Amino acid sequence: VPDRTRPGGRHVISLSSEGEFRLIERIVTRLRLGDDVVVGPGDDAAVVAAPDGRVVATVDVLVEGRHFRRDWSSGYDVGRKAAAASLADVVAMGARPTALVVGFAAPAELEVTWAEALADGLRDEAALVGASVVGGDITAADAISVAVTAFGDLAGRDPVTRAGAKVGDRVVVIGRIGWAAAGLALLQSGRGDRPLADAHRRPEVAYDAALAATASGAFTSLVDVSDGLVADLGHVATASAVSIRLTAAALPIDAEIAQAAEELGIDPWEWVAAGGDDHAFAGTVSGDLPQGAVVVGEVIPPGGGPVIGFVDRDTPVNRGHEHFTST
């Protein structure tokens, strides 16, 4: 596959013209390895510290055309977003993220600079929590996909699962909700130049607040909101064999979101209750409220109604993102 030259005349180096091994070299030189890395990229596998004697592990896959569009998001944006999805899952288990490995599939004609920007985004998002990109695999495919596996260390604590919510606990949210959904709506309506559209391109995850809260043992249960607040708290309720009642009036609707909703003539509540890509943390607490947490509901005994619902509003029809439904 020969190099292409863009209409503007700029010379473009594609993945195929660069070749796999030089591409890997280009990417590896952009990474920075933290203290948890025992063996970094370049061998059959990486070796990462797991001082706790256990390792937390999770994977998320982002696919072009489903989770991002190249005309809306840069390679850097996609790197940030892909890393955030997995890092937030590690934090939601109560662990400190240590490392990422990345499976990257892309068309042979993709510009090398896009892949480099992706690596930069992965590196920078990981750096927010002190984690490093330690390995990966690159292969050709018709569309871009990025599979990020993240690891974490529990520092001797129990993992914070979905199954620990107790009747009487308060239900709390840490971090933005509704921003990514609002940003996507702006992009879909041709308003991608608004600052809020960046919330779709890459989330701003409340890692520090969530890490501090889990380190202090604040949560009885915790999830990363990836399918939507109602759907994910529904998972908590089911796993904990309790019911959850949310107060719609307590859900924070930030000014930026209210303004975008007004402009688009849309009720912002659906974004806040069912939007997924902000990677907020939702959980239950029995003791002191952790810093940055907003109380949005309470845990009640199971039975006598749906496992999740609102006391002051109908539950949204779209209870979360189903990747294979056509709706």
Added chain:
Amino acid sequence: VPDRTRPGGRHVISLSSEGEFRLIERIVTRLRLGDDVVVGPGDDAAVVAAPDGRVVATVDVLVEGRHFRRDWSSGYDVGRKAAAASLADVVAMGARPTALVVGFAAPAELEVTWAEALADGLRDEAALVGASVVGGDITAADAISVAVTAFGDLAGRDPVTRAGAKVGDRVVVIGRIGWAAAGLALLQSGRGDRPLADAHRRPEVAYDAALAATASGAFTSLVDVSDGLVADLGHVATASAVSIRLTAAALPIDAEIAQAAEELGIDPWEWVAAGGDDHAFAGTVSGDLPQGAVVVGEVIPPGGGPVIGFVDRDTPVNRGHEHFTST
């Protein structure tokens, strides 16, 4: 997306008609969790034992149309093959595989039974080394891709890297070489019914021999042959700052391969020297020869020639698989 009914009248349940959450339930019930699993599938992340205080981690991505074809390989085959690629990398670092997490992207219209068979294949290949599938992510995409991240435990030993080969070491191979390349050639020539074609569909990896050899500290360096014997031993030579001289006459050309080569009118040597998908183990030893190892060359001082070459034959032009080249 409604269910489709095949021409034969068999009712087919697709991923989209089943929905993401029920699909995950279907898959999770097929898994079996071993002793290394602290928290299995169903939460934000899994928790896996890392008794050594370090964890070995690697990812490999298989893409439909590049690494497998659905008319040549079953879902089960692809699961076995995808797991093997990552498990072999863990073993090649000198570690015992403990767990897998899997990122799976697939078209909405894919039959659920294909995804279930994939999960069975991943589970069964992992079980060969006592590892478990502990988590994953499923998303829609135009083509199937499977990103498998594998973890392993070093049991207190140093990782066996590519950088440890010493002048005077013998170069050895454990496991099949050339089988997968021969199998692919048979499939490409319409002879997919031959038993050897199965070597492309799923490798038979010499896990036990390699695990026993690494546990006894036999290797000074070790790689999983995924790019081809010459290419991967070239990586060893470069990383170790030595040269490697192979003896072509010492490369085992198994009877099945010789027969397929004769039938296709092809020199089998290219399959053996440059074929990659068998996941044989190639390394260097300074002491006793481990069980199952075949000596194929020696480590010599650097300089005075290419880092990798044959003493009795020209080095093949195709020195390994480059995923983005068009050749």
